[in-house]
Amino acid sequence: MCVKTITSFPESSPAIDGAVSLFNSNNGRLLLIADAKEITARRTATASFLATQLLAFKKWKNEQKENAILTILGCGVQGRAHLDVFTQLFKWNKVKKKKR
């Protein structure tokens, strides 16, 4: 059994904090408490990549793949996690990062 507790304070930096608690589902014992920031960052970026692959990459012709540009808007925790996952799993012609 697993519970994730998240706080979201958009004016704070980073905006998201929290904890993941994992319990043994046979006896209810607490097994671990982990940082939810890291897990949420990796989970969300991986889900974005899978969605992009199913909805876009699979339908692209070779020419579109060769000319693809990745643009990251906002360079916080999610921006960095998305940059990591999207550049590791797909080859881009150009990568742009937009900060304010």
Ligand SMILES: NC(=O)C1=CN([C@@H]2O[C@H](COP(=O)(O)OP(=O)(O)OC[C@H]3O[C@@H](n4cnc5c(N)ncnc54)[C@H](OP(=O)(O)O)[C@@H]3O)[C@@H](O)[C@H]2O)C=CC1
């Ligand atoms: N769908 C999902 O599962 C999830 C969604 N989220 C959402 O993703 C978003 C980002 O979260 P996270 O990366 O953790 O937050 P962070 O606080 O780590 O990063 C937010 C970034 O946005 C930048 N930013 C804020 N306002 C502007 C602006 N006007 N123009 C350009 N950049 C701006 C900040 O810049 P600066 O450093 O200058 O302040 C900061 O780098 C949030 O809306 C959050 O709710 C998060 C986790 C999971």
Ligand SMILES: O=C(O)C1=NCCCC1
């Ligand atoms: O963990 C999630 O999923 C979140 N979604 C929206 C913003 C906060 C975290």
